[in-house]
Amino acid sequence: MPDIEIIHDRYMEHTRRKRLYGGMLLAVFVALMAGGFMTADARNAGGFWDGLGAIFDFPAGVISEAVEKAHTLPATMLEYLPALVETVNIAAVATLIGAGGGIVLSMLATRGLARWPRAIPLFRRIMDVMRAVPEIVIALVLIFVLGGGPVPAMIAIAFHTIGALGKLFSEVNENASLKPVEGLESVGARWAQRMVLGVMPQVAPNYLSYALLRFEINIRASAILGFVGAGGIGYELKNAIAWGIGRYDQAAAIFILLFLTIVVVDQLSSHLRDLLTHGRKKEMLA
């Protein structure tokens, strides 16, 4: 019986210690949140509690003006359609280039597939760096050199996308079977041929699924970069807001367009991704 008592005591002590650590961690977290909130509140131009009352003023102004001019709203939305197309184009081109670069980098950085196995850590590091650089940094530098417009935003987003997709792709590559690659090698295929014919067919659905997810993220990024001067719907939004009261229907039109685009792309891509992952399973089971 003393054995059990010892075990019981040890267990209770362990639990107590765990609870203590958990409690301490929670206390630190709560203190950080509270302290952080207070600091942010103090350094903000308007206070939190004052702002909370005014939070609906701007949306209310926009909505009332939009309702007032409801009959011209579709026309206004149509007017901003080209800017929206530009934003979507930026995201699409950046995703395509990013996926292309990501595929190459990911293969160079996967064990078993790499062209130069010794350089794997190098390519991984390159992807890490590309992923870490925030888009706005590259966009602002390029706007200075190239002038405003969609291209700086596109390059900035593509750069980040290469790193982000490269990492996800290389995780997919690790699960690819090496048998087709070996088979192709035995008949004398070059590295590029081995990758395109041996690996790509295995991983294409997963690649596509990740690329779609990235496209979704890139639309948001491209809209937000427009706000700092890179063209597209974000730029128009900045102007519409700067005009102020009387032109809020323009802002409303842009809000609606942006919201609809994001929701539609979101739904479409999640449906497609579902099809890519589950549809195949069903096909195989049937």
Added chain:
Amino acid sequence: MTLAADPAALDLRTQATALMRRKRIGSMMLPVGVLVYLVYALISFDVLGLLGRASTENAATLLSDTWSYKTHVTRDNRSGAVSYAVEGERKGEYPEGMHPDFVTEDGETTITDLGDGHIVTFSPDGVSYDIPGYGLVTANPGRSGVQATFPEGDLPDWINASGNRVAITTDAGRLTITRNRSEVFHYSAGWELFFFTLDSPYHGMGVADLASRAMGGETSQIFDDFWNNTMWRHGDVAWALVETVLMAFLGTFGAAIVALPLAFLAARNFTPLKVVRFGFRRVFDFLRGTDALIWTVVLSRAFGPGPLTGALAILLTDTGSFGKMFSEALENTDGKQIEGIASTGAKPVQRYRFGVIPQVTPVFLSQILYFFESNTRSATIIGAITGGGIGLLLTQAMITQKDWEEVSYYIILVIALVFAMDSFSGWLRRKLIKGD
């Protein structure tokens, strides 16, 4: 009987060939389609026009400013007074009686050594620039003009001369003479006055010297001079970095706290009422669909510029994302564990606490930390819009189009910050999920 002779087999073969051809064309279509689209984008983005307009001069300024700085040596031609200023800025001016190492003062004469044998002399008789491989340029600026004399022959294209202004740009530096002013730019590698400005007594002191003074009880003054450096404003920059992380931290974890209870209401296995579930899912979709950009714009109207606005924008967007992800994770929980807990007579709250939470905690934590990481990047750009954090400093430094070394400094800091947050959250994830 050969295969070819069998009509059925022949038919099969034509079918197979046709199928192969169709597939080959199909697989060709995708790259061709992508190519066509890229060409369309090339035209619609006007890439060729952009390349024509691209300013290589801007790029060169950016690059050279990143690793070097210039010191202006300026003489007022009427009074003869010579002043020295780093980057020509008032806060970089040398105090009375001090001058840079490359300048020799000899009575009324000031000799600036630009290196590689390039010597510029300001003397009461005028200005002279000895250019190796070309000759001596002299000028006597005054009321009637610059009055410059050049060596024999045509003027090279790096000299720009008129009656009232002469500008000579060489690899070593640059000399501009007008009627009232003569100015030399001396380029040196590095970031000027990074640690101490010229008015600080610690400027130009070696590390060993500084360390011994710090030992002697001057640590706080030394730190103060560094921290409040008017040129680089290290204190403000550090605050900006803190603000950026603060935005990401408050936004991400605030969103997680808000989304957690709501996710239970949107999960099929915890909320049998379809109306409630549907309602909360649409709320999540709305929060996510209204992008961070829109939230930022709307919120900055109410709260004004600052880190709190950015934090709230991240909070609202991520509440939508977390709500969706958490409710999906909750739907994937294993019911057996809950049943097991229930069989011991646990009340509903206890069932959640011991049956559900341990299952989903690792998933939630890893998602939250992943978002924290990516929100550090988002906070940079949101800061540029709302006006807070390092994003604001970066855009401000960019807009002035002058302090490119500061831009490079901020870029390096941003990247270092993102890297640090990446490794920190990776470490925390391993510690919390795999450890104990």
